[in-house]
Amino acid sequence: MPDIIVYRPRGHDNIPAQAFYAQITECFRHLSKPFASERLDLVARVASKLLNRNPAVSPAITHFAYWTRKAALQGHAEAFAERLPHDCLAAPRGLVFHLPPQNVETVFLFSWLISFLMGNANVVRMPTSVNEELREILDLFLEFLAEAPVATQLFINYPNAGDFSRKISALSDARIVWGGNAKVAAFAQWPLRNGGKSIWFGDRFSYAVLKGDALQRLDEDGFRQLSHSLINDIFVFDQLACSSPSIVYVVGNRENHHQGVRALLTNVAAAAAVGWHGVSTGHVIRKMVEADAAAAHGHATAVHRFSNALTVVETESSHRVEQRVGGGFLQICFIDHLLDLRGQVREHDQTLGYYGFDRSELTALFEGGVLPGLSRIVPIGQALGFDLVWDGYDLPFELTRLIRVT
Amino acid sequence: MFEYLLQLRPFSITAAEKEKLILEGINHLLAHHYNCCTGYRRIVDAVWGGPRPALTLADVPYLPASLFKEIDLSSTNRHSLVLQSSGTTGQRPSRIYVDAETAQRQSRALVATFQPLLGTGRLPFLVIDTKQVIKNEHQLTARGAGVLGMMKFGARATFALDNDLRPYRAAIADFVASNGSRPFLIFGFTFLVWSALYQPFADGELDLSNAMLIHSGGWKRLEAMKVSNEVFRDSLKKRFNLQNICSFYGFVEQIGSVFVEGGDGLLYPPNFSDVIIRRPESWEPAGVGEEGVVQVVSLLPTSYPGNSILTEDYGVVAKVDGGYEGRLGKAIRVLGRVPKAELRGCSDVIAAEMAG
Numbered sequence: 001m002p003d004i005i006v007y008r009p010r011g012h013d014n015i016p017a018q019a020f021y022a023q024i025t026e027c028f029r030h031l032s033k034p035f036a037s038e039r040l041d042l043v044a045r046v047a048s049k050l051l052n053r054n055p056a057v058s059p060a061i062t063h064f065a066y067w068t069r070k071a072a073l074q075g076h077a078e079a080f081a082e083r084l085p086h087d088c089l090a091a092p093r094g095l096v097f098h099l100p101p102q103n104v105e106t107v108f109l110f111s112w113l114i115s116f117l118m119g120n121a122n123v124v125r126m127p128t129s130v131n132e133e134l135r136e137i138l139d140l141f142l143e144f145l146a147e148a149p150v151a152t153q154l155f156i157n158y159p160n161a162g163d164f165s166r167k168i169s170a171l172s173d174a175r176i177v178w179g180g181n182a183k184v185a186a187f188a189q190w191p192l193r194n195g196g197k198s199i200w201f202g203d204r205f206s207y208a209v210l211k212g213d214a215l216q217r218l219d220e221d222g223f224r225q226l227s228h229s230l231i232n233d234i235f236v237f238d239q240l241a242c243s244s245p246s247i248v249y250v251v252g253n254r255e256n257h258h259q260g261v262r263a264l265l266t267n268v269a270a271a272a273a274v275g276w277h278g279v280s281t282g283h284v285i286r287k288m289v290e291a292d293a294a295a296a297h298g299h300a301t302a303v304h305r306f307s308n309a310l311t312v313v314e315t316e317s318s319h320r321v322e323q324r325v326g327g328g329f330l331q332i333c334f335i336d337h338l339l340d341l342r343g344q345v346r347e348h349d350q351t352l353g354y355y356g357f358d359r360s361e362l363t364a365l366f367e368g369g370v371l372p373g374l375s376r377i378v379p380i381g382q383a384l385g386f387d388l389v390w391d392g393y394d395l396p397f398e399l400t401r402l403i404r405v406t
Numbered sequence: 407m408f409e410y411l412l413q414l415r416p417f418s419i420t421a422a423e424k425e426k427l428i429l430e431g432i433n434h435l436l437a438h439h440y441n442c443c444t445g446y447r448r449i450v451d452a453v454w455g456g457p458r459p460a461l462t463l464a465d466v467p468y469l470p471a472s473l474f475k476e477i478d479l480s481s482t483n484r485h486s487l488v489l490q491s492s493g494t495t496g497q498r499p500s501r502i503y504v505d506a507e508t509a510q511r512q513s514r515a516l517v518a519t520f521q522p523l524l525g526t527g528r529l530p531f532l533v534i535d536t537k538q539v540i541k542n543e544h545q546l547t548a549r550g551a552g553v554l555g556m557m558k559f560g561a562r563a564t565f566a567l568d569n570d571l572r573p574y575r576a577a578i579a580d581f582v583a584s585n586g587s588r589p590f591l592i593f594g595f596t597f598l599v600w601s602a603l604y605q606p607f608a609d610g611e612l613d614l615s616n617a618m619l620i621h622s623g624g625w626k627r628l629e630a631m632k633v634s635n636e637v638f639r640d641s642l643k644k645r646f647n648l649q650n651i652c653s654f655y656g657f658v659e660q661i662g663s664v665f666v667e668g669g670d671g672l673l674y675p676p677n678f679s680d681v682i683i684r685r686p687e688s689w690e691p692a693g694v695g696e697e698g699v700v701q702v703v704s705l706l707p708t709s710y711p712g713n714s715i716l717t718e719d720y721g722v723v724a725k726v727d728g729g730y731e732g733r734l735g736k737a738i739r740v741l742g743r744v745p746k747a748e749l750r751g752c753s754d755v756i757a758a759e760m761a762g
Binding site: 295 | 448
């Protein structure tokens with residue numbers, strides 16, 4: 001039987017599968033309390049190294065480090081304590097098995113980190129390739145983790161052939177599966193130990209809405225900031241993170257606002273063409289194909305190719321053009337009222353980015369009948385920001401068990 | 407205009423003259439498609455700002471070749487044949503709607519292109535393919551259409567391969583024994599010529615010194631085996647004494663319009679087609695000698711709006727009006743495929759990741 005690869009600082013060991021299973025069977029004897037100080041300290045030490053690194057880390061990692069610096073961690077701990085139900089204590093679940101996506105590489109960090117902070121033992125199946133920066137961060141964690149007497153945090157990989165996923169599932173108390181619907185379906189067949197729980201993150205779809213009037217009122221600075229925010233949401237991870245917007249709805253009438261929207265997108269495209277790593281010629285052609293097809297079907301009334309970075313398909317109807325082109329492919333649709341969005345929401349919709357609306361306008365969306373989807377409503381620019389409440393789950397609570405004392 | 411260009415001697419027009427003639431013809435054809443093909447009309451309106459006569463060939467709207475995989479575009483309600491790209495697994499093939507008129511234009515175009523090479527008499531014809539490729543004449547793949555097109559030059563076609571694309575060794579040997587002493591024609595897709603003719607036979611096992619080999623179909627798989635055009639030619643010469651070899655460049659979205667290789671190894675568009683190389687950064691036309699993405703403009707199709715196609719091939723205009731073997735106009739080299747787009751996101755499931 002092939003070995004399991006277990007990551008070590010700047011390297012890895014090959015551990016025979018049976019020995020690995022024996023090891024993880026033991027590790028749930030060494031759990032910590034949620035937000036235990038030694039775990040908080042370890043994470044904060046890594047965050048401070050990342051924030052002080054020269055040259056600076058990438059924006060996605062800066063976000064991670066900012067989110068895990070000492071003060072932020074204390075905030076997370078306090079928020080957790082406040083939300084704990086009356087008369088309840090919390091304890092970790094045990095061994096948690098993480099199956100992050102192949103790409104959108106930072107997901108494995110967040111997935112593991114939350115579970116680690118909650119005191120669990122963890123097995124993380126790493127993406128097959130990890131970029132240099134993430135490997136460096138992983139190495140930092142591995143170095144600090146190596147100081148612990150018993151290894152309970154295992155970052156691993158293994159061949160696809162074989163029944164590793166099934167066996168590790170059978171030894172785990174909880175499992176987090178990130179990926180498409182097909183991956184979720186595959187893992188659904190493999191039970192966890194003692195009927196443990198799985199948390200599923202399947203295919204999701206996201207979009208943004210901006211108020212035409214607010215766009216018109218923007219000064220030069222605000223305009224630049226909004227462009228920058230949109231670039232973040234659209235271009236990080238090639239627009240294929242589940243929370244990146246594929247559609248921008250503009251509330252307001254087209255005659256009044258199309259010039260403003262055009263100016264905004266021109267600015268976004270120009271800035272993206274400079275700042276972004278770019279897109280392959282094959283994908284630029286794919287975007288031509290998808291835009292032409294949308295036009296030929298009668299869905300797109302206008303197609304704007306601002307640059308290779310950004311193709312925008314304008315639709316009059318609310319028909320969703322194509323769910324997953326990515327790499328700078330955006331649908332624009334003018335709607336009369338924010339509440340018109342209610343009719344658009346579907347089951348797998350996740351993030352709604354917004355600009356120009358206040359909280360009461362946004363919560364009004366959810367009044368009057370239950371919407372089938374949407375679990376995150378965030379300002380444009382924060383679509384990719386990670387949070388403890390994700391995709392409808394309160395992750396710290398999902399990864400702990402409550403002990404009621406009356 | 408198509409008629410006029412077809413009458414002229416192949417490759418006899420200068421690049422400037424050709425652009426003028428084709429531009430006139432293409433504006434007329436694109437107006438026809440705008441009127442007759444709803445999908446095309448919507449694309450021109452939404453993407454290209456509405457219909458207007460192009461002032462230069464580079465201004466002519468173009469459609470990416472893969473669009474024909476996504477949607478059906480037809481300017482006729484009387485199509486007699488649907489051509490399909492051979493297609494990779496899991497992907498929808500291109501679907502090209504051909505009516506009687508376009509079929510006739512394709513066939514006449516092929517004759518005009520190959521007659522100077524093959525003459526007017528019908529040659530004994532060895533097809534390096536299976537009979538299956540022409541089984542359904544209303545639904546042909548690019549390979550089938552190629553075979554059917556070349557049958558105009560051949561008599562008594564002998565199909566060299568079985569349904570699994572393995573050679574009928576005895577049939578091939580018999581064919582060569584009875585026809586090998588005078589000129590004959592071999593036609594096949596480049597990869598099949600290599601894998602099902604060159605590889606299975608030993609040096610000297612067949613004498614193909616009187617053969618004219620015409621082949622096409624891309625070098626991707628051969629390049630992976632480190633077989634370049636040069637290696638291909640040298641190997642066939644060494645093994646079979648096969649020296650008359652001519653490749654051509656063409657694709658299913660513009661069947662009938664083939665770029666035939668000259669003695670200088672360059673590919674020349676037929677009289678009724680022209681080529682524009684575009685810079686992928688800006689999609690502006692590239693200069694001579696500058697690599698880019700190949701766009702082909704052709705006066706051939708009337709039953710579907712495929713007169714101006716952006717391919718997924720990289721190429722370069724190597725010469726303009728070079729005059730080698732009397733050939734004028736643009737001469738190109740095709741440099742390989744534009745790699746398929748690969749973006750991965752959250753929903754990146756691949757079968758391999760699920761297994762295990």
